[in-house]
Amino acid sequence: MMGRIKRSFVWIFATLIVILLIVWFSGGTSIYVPTGELTQTQINQSTVMLDNDLMNPRYTYVDYLSDHQQNVDYGLSSVQASLTNLNATLDDEIGQNVLIMNKDEVAIYDFVVSEEGYYHIEVDYKVAAATLNQITVAVKVNGQVYYDEMSTIEIPIIWQDESKTYLTDRYGDEVLPNQVIDGSWQSVSLYNNTYVSVDPLLFWFNEGSNLVTIENTTSSVFTISDAKLTAPKQYLTYQEYQTQNPGTKHDSIVDIQATNYKQKNSSYVQAFAENNPSLKPFDSVYKKLNIIAGNTWQLSGQSLSYDVEVEQAGLYKIAFRYSNNKFDFPVFRSIYINGEIPFEEVRSYAFANTATSQWNVETLGNAEGEFYFYLNQGVNELTIRAESEPVQNAVRKVQLVIDHINTFSLEIRKITGKDIDKNRTWKFTNFIPETPLYLESYIILLKQAITELSVYAPNGSASSTINNLQKALSRVENIYDDYERIPLYLDDLVGGTGSISQFLGDSLQTITNQPLYLNQVHIYNNHTLAKANANFFEVVGSTFQSFFASFTSNKYSLTKEEGVVDVWVNRPITYVDMMQKMADQTFTPETGIKVKISVMPDPNKLVMASAAGQQPDVALGLASYMPYDLAIRNAAYDLSSFPDYWEYSSQFAPGAFVPYILNDKAYALPETLDFNVIMYRKDIFDSLNFMVPDTWNEVIDILPELQKYGMNFYHPIAGGVAIKWFYQTSGFVYQFGGNVYTEDGLRTNIASKEAVQGLTFLNQLFTNYALPEQVVSFYNSFRYATLPIGIADFATYQLIKNAAPELTGMWEIAPYPSITTAEYGTNRHYIANGTAGMIMQETDQPDDAWSFLKWWMSTETQSQFSFTLQSTYGPTYAWISGNINAFIESPFPEKHKEVILEQIKWLIDVPRTPGQYMLERSISDIWNTAVFDGTPTGIAIDRYTIQINREMRKKMIEFGFLNTNGDVIRPYTIRDIHWVREQMLNASGGYHGSND
Numbered sequence: 001m002m003g004r005i006k007r008s009f010v011w012i013f014a015t016l017i018v019i020l021l022i023v024w025f026s027g028g029t030s031i032y033v034p035t036g037e038l039t040q041t042q043i044n045q046s047t048v049m050l051d052n053d054l055m056n057p058r059y060t061y062v063d064y065l066s067d068h069q070q071n072v073d074y075g076l077s078s079v080q081a082s083l084t085n086l087n088a089t090l091d092d093e094i095g096q097n098v099l100i101m102n103k104d105e106v107a108i109y110d111f112v113v114s115e116e117g118y119y120h121i122e123v124d125y126k127v128a129a130a131t132l133n134q135i136t137v138a139v140k141v142n143g144q145v146y147y148d149e150m151s152t153i154e155i156p157i158i159w160q161d162e163s164k165t166y167l168t169d170r171y172g173d174e175v176l177p178n179q180v181i182d183g184s185w186q187s188v189s190l191y192n193n194t195y196v197s198v199d200p201l202l203f204w205f206n207e208g209s210n211l212v213t214i215e216n217t218t219s220s221v222f223t224i225s226d227a228k229l230t231a232p233k234q235y236l237t238y239q240e241y242q243t244q245n246p247g248t249k250h251d252s253i254v255d256i257q258a259t260n261y262k263q264k265n266s267s268y269v270q271a272f273a274e275n276n277p278s279l280k281p282f283d284s285v286y287k288k289l290n291i292i293a294g295n296t297w298q299l300s301g302q303s304l305s306y307d308v309e310v311e312q313a314g315l316y317k318i319a320f321r322y323s324n325n326k327f328d329f330p331v332f333r334s335i336y337i338n339g340e341i342p343f344e345e346v347r348s349y350a351f352a353n354t355a356t357s358q359w360n361v362e363t364l365g366n367a368e369g370e371f372y373f374y375l376n377q378g379v380n381e382l383t384i385r386a387e388s389e390p391v392q393n394a395v396r397k398v399q400l401v402i403d404h405i406n407t408f409s410l411e412i413r414k415i416t417g418k419d420i421d422k423n424r425t426w427k428f429t430n431f432i433p434e435t436p437l438y439l440e441s442y443i444i445l446l447k448q449a450i451t452e453l454s455v456y457a458p459n460g461s462a463s464s465t466i467n468n469l470q471k472a473l474s475r476v477e478n479i480y481d482d483y484e485r486i487p488l489y490l491d492d493l494v495g496g497t498g499s500i501s502q503f504l505g506d507s508l509q510t511i512t513n514q515p516l517y518l519n520q521v522h523i524y525n526n527h528t529l530a531k532a533n534a535n536f537f538e539v540v541g542s543t544f545q546s547f548f549a550s551f552t553s554n555k556y557s558l559t560k561e562e563g564v565v566d567v568w569v570n571r572p573i574t575y576v577d578m579m580q581k582m583a584d585q586t587f588t589p590e591t592g593i594k595v596k597i598s599v600m601p602d603p604n605k606l607v608m609a610s611a612a613g614q615q616p617d618v619a620l621g622l623a624s625y626m627p628y629d630l631a632i633r634n635a636a637y638d639l640s641s642f643p644d645y646w647e648y649s650s651q652f653a654p655g656a657f658v659p660y661i662l663n664d665k666a667y668a669l670p671e672t673l674d675f676n677v678i679m680y681r682k683d684i685f686d687s688l689n690f691m692v693p694d695t696w697n698e699v700i701d702i703l704p705e706l707q708k709y710g711m712n713f714y715h716p717i718a719g720g721v722a723i724k725w726f727y728q729t730s731g732f733v734y735q736f737g738g739n740v741y742t743e744d745g746l747r748t749n750i751a752s753k754e755a756v757q758g759l760t761f762l763n764q765l766f767t768n769y770a771l772p773e774q775v776v777s778f779y780n781s782f783r784y785a786t787l788p789i790g791i792a793d794f795a796t797y798q799l800i801k802n803a804a805p806e807l808t809g810m811w812e813i814a815p816y817p818s819i820t821t822a823e824y825g826t827n828r829h830y831i832a833n834g835t836a837g838m839i840m841q842e843t844d845q846p847d848d849a850w851s852f853l854k855w856w857m858s859t860e861t862q863s864q865f866s867f868t869l870q871s872t873y874g875p876t877y878a879w880i881s882g883n884i885n886a887f888i889e890s891p892f893p894e895k896h897k898e899v900i901l902e903q904i905k906w907l908i909d910v911p912r913t914p915g916q917y918m919l920e921r922s923i924s925d926i927w928n929t930a931v932f933d934g935t936p937t938g939i940a941i942d943r944y945t946i947q948i949n950r951e952m953r954k955k956m957i958e959f960g961f962l963n964t965n966g967d968v969i970r971p972y973t974i975r976d977i978h979w980v981r982e983q984m985l986n987a988s989g990g991y992h993g994s995n996d
Contacts, residue, residue, distance in 0.1 A: 030474055033461050034451040043448050046441035047397070050404040053438075055687050058403065058809075061196050062396040064147040072202065073117045076231035079205075081109040081212070083225070094185060096124070096225045101137075101216040103894070107224050109212040116207040119229035120200040122189045123214070126223045127157050129183045133220045133891050136193055140213045141203050149192030149201065154301075155222060156265040158182040164260060166289055167585070173287035175581045176868075179267055189230065195301025198334055198347050198389045202232060218894050238371060241343040245374040247314040253524040256306050257281075258292045258321075262381070266302040267867070268875075277534040277542040278359050279321075279519045284545030294325065294515035303336075303385035308375065308523055315372035316523050318382070319363040321532065323354050323517040327464035329457050331514040332390055335364065336383035337373055345371065348387040350456060351516060359519065359532040375523070382521070386514045390456065394449040395512055398469070401442050402504050402806045403683075406785065408438055409494045410687055413709040416487045420710075426485045439480040442500075446473040453511065465510055472503035494784045501784060505806030561596055565848050568600035570621035570835070578868060579856075587855045593848045606630065606840075617843040618853060620671055624833035627660045627668035628912035630840075632959060637839035640666040642850050646987035651859065651883050654980040655908035656833055661975045662912075669857050670882035672834030673907065674794050675900050676716075676731075676816050681788035683810040684711075693789075696735075696761070696817045703769050706789070714782075714790025715765060717927065718775040724924035726910045727831040732758030734831070734908055737824035740923070745913050745972040746956060748948045750923065751941055759923070760937040761819075763930040773931055783807065791816065793832065794880055797896075802876045813899050816906065828906040834882060862886035911974050914959045915952035922948050 051057045085108050088097040099107050113119075121139070135155040138145075145151060162178040169175050189200035214224065236244065257280070259271040273287035281288045292304065310316065324331050330350035334341055341347050345366055354360045364371045388395075415431045428435050450461050450469050457463030461470070479489045486493075494501040522529055534542075569576050580597045588594055600606070603622055607630070609615040615635070630636040639645050645666065649657065656670035680692055688709075693699040699713055706712055717728040733740055738754030741747070749755055765771045772787070779799045781787035783806075792800070792813070800811060818828045837857065839849045855861055862881040869877045870891055880900075881887050888901065910916070922944040929935040956962040961972045 030477075031462055031470055032447055032450055032473055034447070034454060038444060038448055038451065042444050046444040047400065049434075049437060049441050050400055050445070053434075054403055054407055056683070058399070059147050060396060061147045061149045061192060061201060062392050065197070065202070066393075068118065068202070068204075071118070072232050073115075074232055074234040076115050076117050076119060076229075078231070079111050079113055079119070079229040081111045081227050081229075084108045084110050091223075091225065094124070094225060098223050098225045101214075101222050101224050103216055103219045103221075105216050107214040109214075109227050111205060111210045111212060111227075111229055113205045113207055113210055113229070116205060118202040118232060119205050120189045120232060121203055121212065122187055122200075122228045122230055123155075124185055124187050124225040124227070125155055126185050126225075127155075127181055127183060128221060129181050131157060131181060131220050131222070133218055133889075133894070134193070135216070135220045135222055136218050138215045138217050139190065139203075140215075141205065142211055143213075146204065149194075149196065150203075151217075152193045153190050153201070154193040154195075156186075156188060157267070158186060158263050158265055159267050160263050161261075168286075169581050169584050172285075174273060174289045175585065176271060176289065178585070179868075182263060185225070191301060193301075195299075195387075196389065196392050198341075198387055199232060205229065219897075235341060235344040235347060238343045238345045238366075242372070245315070245342075247372075247374050248312070249316075249372065249525045250310075250312045250314045251526045252310060252312075252316065253522065253527040254308060254310065256308065256382075256521040256523070257290075258304075258518040258520055259289050260306070261292075261304040262307050263305050264303065266299070268296050268299070268870075269302050269304060270296045272296075274517075275542075276357075276359075277538045278532065282542070284542045290519060292516075292518040294323065294517035297386060297518070298331075298513045298515035300386050300388035300512065300514060303383050304518075305381055305383040306521065308380045308382045309378060310375050310380070310523065311377070313375065313377040316375050316525055317363050317370050318373055319361055319522040319524065319529055320351070320518065321359060321361050321520040321522070322351055323357075323359045323519075324351050324515070325356060325517070326353055326513075326515060328353055328459050329453075329463055329465035331516050332387040333514075333516060334385045334387050336381075336385065337375070338381050339383070342373060343371075348390050350390075353458070359517075361522075361529050361532045363529075382523075384518075384521075386516070388512045388514055391453060391511050394452040395508060397445040397449045398504050398507060398511075399806070401445055402501060402508075404438065405442070405493055405501055405504075406683055406810070407687065409490060409785065410684060410709065412487055412490055412493075413711070416490075417708060417710065420487045420490065422488060426487055428484050428486050435486055436480065436483045439476060439483055439486075442476045443473065443480060446476065466507075468503040468507040468510070472500045472507070475500045475503070495786075497780070499784065501806065505783070505804060508805040561594075564594045564596045565618060565845060565852050566616040567595060567597045567618040567620060567852065568606070568616040569597055570600045570603045570619075573599055575621075575869070578865065582861065582865060582868075583852075583855075586861070587852065591848075591851055591855070593851060595852055607633075607635070615840040615842055617845060617849040618837065618839055620835070620837045620856070622668075622836045622838065624656075624659050624670075624836055624909060625912060627836050627838045628662060630838070631660075631662045631665075631667040632914060635841050636667040637841050637843060637846055637849075638665045638667060639669070639839060639850070639853075640664075646983045648854060650984040650988040651857075651885055653882070653884060653904050653907050654984060655829075655906070655977045656882060657980045658909045658975065658977060659833065659912045660836065660838075661980070663971075663973050664975065668836040668838040669853060670834055671837040671857065673880050673882050673887070673904060674832040674834050675797075675880070675903050675907070676791050676793055676830040676832055677797070677899055677903055678814040678816065679782065679790060679792035679797065679800065680812060680814065681782070681785060681807075681810060682812045684785060684788045692812075692814050693817055694815065696819055699817055700765075700769055702789075703771075707770060711786060711788055712770070712772050714775055714778045714787045715771055716791050716793070717762070718772050719778060722924075722928070723921060724927055726920050726923070727833075729759075729762065729920075729923045729927055730910055731829065731831045732762045732819070734758070734829040735819040735827045736761070737821060737827065739974075739976065740910060740919060741913065741974050743974055744968075745911070745974040746962070746968075747952060748919055748945055750919075750926075750948075751945050756938060756941060759926060759941065763927060763937050766931045767934075779804075782811075794878075798876060798878060813896055815899060816903055828903065829908045830903070830906060831910060832907055833909045834880065857881075857883055859883055859885040859889070863889045866890045908977050911976065913952060913972070913974075914955035914961075915948070918951035919948050 083097045083099050085099050088099045091098040137153050138151045139153055159179050160182055162180050166174040191200055270293055271289040272291050272293035273289050274291050279290045281290050330352050332348040334348055335346040450466055453466050454461040475492055576597050576599050583595045627636055652670050660666050660668040690702055717724050733755045736754045736758040738752055738758055739749050742749045766773055778790055783804050816828045816830050818826045820826045837853055843849050862883045863886045866879040869879050926940040926944055929940050930937050963969055
């Protein structure tokens with residue numbers, strides 16, 4: 001027995017030794033610790049080498065400052081200028097010429113400068129109260145763009161809470177107040193939309209006349225007036241500030257609730273209710289809005305302003321009750337008093353990391369002591385602004401490495417072709433002699449980025465926030481040791497999970513985001529502030545209170561209340577919470593109709609609830625097939641029985657209604673939509689001089705070139721599981737002018753000429769032109785350039801837009817490829833749909849339910865919901881309303897919105913029949929057998945048509961449309977997009993979404 005134990009111990013010990021040796025000799029991730037070995041010459045040479053090798057190099061404001069900061073003159077005089085546009089008009093309110101800035105409008109100024117130098121530009125402007133989108137302008141000075149950020153300058157919208165007296169919902173929880181725009185005249189110094197610097201942007205002006213143009217590049221309209229050039233500011237040190245601002249330190253304390261801000265420059269910054277007894281205000285049972293949520297206040301440039309009233313002028317300390325959950329790294333905030341940063345030390349002040357769920361109370365200061373700020377008697381303005389300037393130099397180096405890796409990897413593919421010969425003795429410097437210099441430059445720039453960032457981290461270069469940079473550096477060093485065989489390491493460069501490109505891309509967002517959770521600000525002298533965190537007994541007591549309250553609360557439960565419109569929603573509670581608050585704030589006061597909105601965790605409950613007689617009045621967030629399934633079982637209310645249904649529906653895309661129609665009755669409204677567009681890597685297409693395809697024939701034309709470099713085109717049928725759905729398989733049927741059903745809806749029509757053409761073309765894309773049949777993730781393949789182009793839906797668009805920061809500015813979208821035939825012309829139809837809203841058949845208050853559904857789907861409500869959702873939870877919560885007018889007003893990038901709106905006109909869905917599941921499954925099988933088994937498409941169609949028609953006949957008998965002999969008892973009518981358009985046209989005289 002002892003012998004076996006000893007042998008087991010020896011084996012375990014030997015295994016551990018082997019593992020350690022493997023890790024040691026395989027070059028496991030090492031931690032780079034800066035030792036000052038890098039010289040500025042090395043850094044500059046590496047930067048220039050990589051930059052010069054790019055086809056379209058960036059020239060950022062960070063680069064511009066680095067090149068010109070030493071020449072800045074701080075003693076220049078201000079210069080005023082008025083609009084010179086002939087269409088400018090005089091505004092009596094301010095006594096100045098003004099210009100209404102519609103999209104693409106250009107404001108023109110002529111600055112006569114007596115001293116050449118670098119100036120800030122300040123403009124007077126006013127924003128309309130109905131503005132929803134951010135305003136971005138492009139600036140040129142004497143026709144020149146000095147740096148990239150001059151094309152993306154933000155005109156901030158100033159927001160205020162409608163009321164600081166928070167209303168409560170029906171459950172007693174505090175409700176976020178409506179946000180309103182300050183429509184008064186404002187003055188702002190120009191920053192780019194990512195606020196890479198604390199100070200406003202600098203622009204070079206010559207002595208004499210200088211022409212400045214400001215072009216509105218968004219659809220948001222604003223009014224602009226005079227402009228001014230101001231000199232850059234040189235900040236005092238704290239010692240100098242103390243000398244210039246003597247005063248008395250009065251005994252005083254002013255506590256400011258973080259949610260009680262006067263104004264903010266970003267609607268994304270939101271109050272939040274955190275259930276934590278450490279915070280004020282706090283209630284164990286009811287939600288109190290008590291903090292500014294850090295996940296909404298993390299973008300550089302976002303600011304909050306507070307009124308601070310003191311009884312006597314003098315010197316005061318400022319303390320923050322805050323939390324910073326950024327791993328082992330500070331976040332930065334600049335402090336402004338009455339519009340000015342008082343001294344250098346509070347310019348990008350660092351707030352240290354706090355433990356998870358813990359809070360800290362910090363009085364502003366440094367190692368030498370706490371700071372005192374001079375405040376005037378009465379009301380002073382305190383502004384706190386998020387900053388990323390301290391990390392921007394490091395971020396610029398990381399971005400340059402990413403840009404070059406993307407270019408370099410493409411050059412490698414040009415040499416190696418699609419399939420890299422792993423048995424070849426590579427000597428890659430024979431092809432690209434600069435290979436070791438490139439890798440050495442990556443190493444130098446990444447080491448320098450780590451060096452610059454480690455200064456701020458308590459654990460230095462071992463900081464968790466810098467960890468991905470360390471991993472990337474280690475990978476580059478491993479490749480550098482074997483650079484002659486770099487083709488074998490292509491996956492390590494850009495290949496996917498664990499690649500250098502992924503590590504660096506993930507680092508960008510982690511480093512630049514600045515999340516700070518704020519509960520209170522204290523202005524004080526000679527007072528002891530309360531502890532940052534509640535003690536053990538306070539925490540336990542509040543936990544028990546919350547626990548017992550959970551047994552008595554009926555919040556969001558699926559229970560029917562008399563006289564209340566009961567709404568079930570198939571969405572997370574965050575959505576439901578916001579919907580309930582909106583209904584309580586607007587719908588019920590306006591109509592007197594009470595509404596209870598509840599989470600529906602499983603939409604299949606609707607079928608069971610219908611059978612049990614416990615269904616709600618309204619159901620939202622349903623998959624597009626569900627209204628039909630309920631309607632054919634007499635569980636859905638005929639919405640077209642309301643006289644205003646088709647007139648109201650003219651605000652929506654006609655193609656979305658197709659699956660909601662059963663025998664000329666409509667049973668739902670399209671609550672949300674989806675879209676299909678081409679998404680492509682602009683950097684790769686520019687590098688290879690490829691055209692962006694507009695038709696499917698042009699897609700085929702670029703495939704040989706893409707495949708030569710080991711790349712390809714993505715079609716959605718390659719994603720997902722073995723069974724393919726209509727949206728993956730049937731688009732070409734409609735693009736070739738066909739349909740999947742006969743007009744009577746009793747049989748399939750996939751054997752028609754047009755349908756055969758469409759399905760054959762789909763199959764040939766994979767059999768003849770070698771599109772990839774299976775793709776685990778288009779998102780990842782797109783990031784790593786194996787699939788630099790493909791068809792993307794809304795979900796993929798959101799992923800690339802928000803979760804691939806390394807691709808910022810490197811990708812674009814374009815319309816879905818068309819099919820052009822002599823008979824049907826150009827056709828961009830694609831199969832898609834969003835979610836549906838409907839009324840249940842057994843409702844006892846159909847008119848009230850219809851009033852609610854119309855309110856919910858109205859342009860005003862959908863616009864407000866879209867904006868509030870995104871402003872509260874961030875850009876990942878984008879909402880594509882089924883209401884086209886609401887989507888037009890939604891906060892999407894304008895150039896993308898134009899493409900999406902054009903494409904939504906072509907949205908179409910497949911009509912539903914009782915046997916459609918067999919049709920959908922069989923078309924999937926036709927593709928599988930044609931692509932994987934080599935069965936000719938026509939033969940596969942003939943084979944499956946028989947069983948489709950057999951199943952459809954069986955279902956038509958089951959639902960009473962045919963008798964057992966196959967005779968028609970009652971007709972079944974198939975309606976398409978053209979019929980829907982006709983109903984809208986007859987009802988309202990027009991409709992949105994027309995292709996005509």
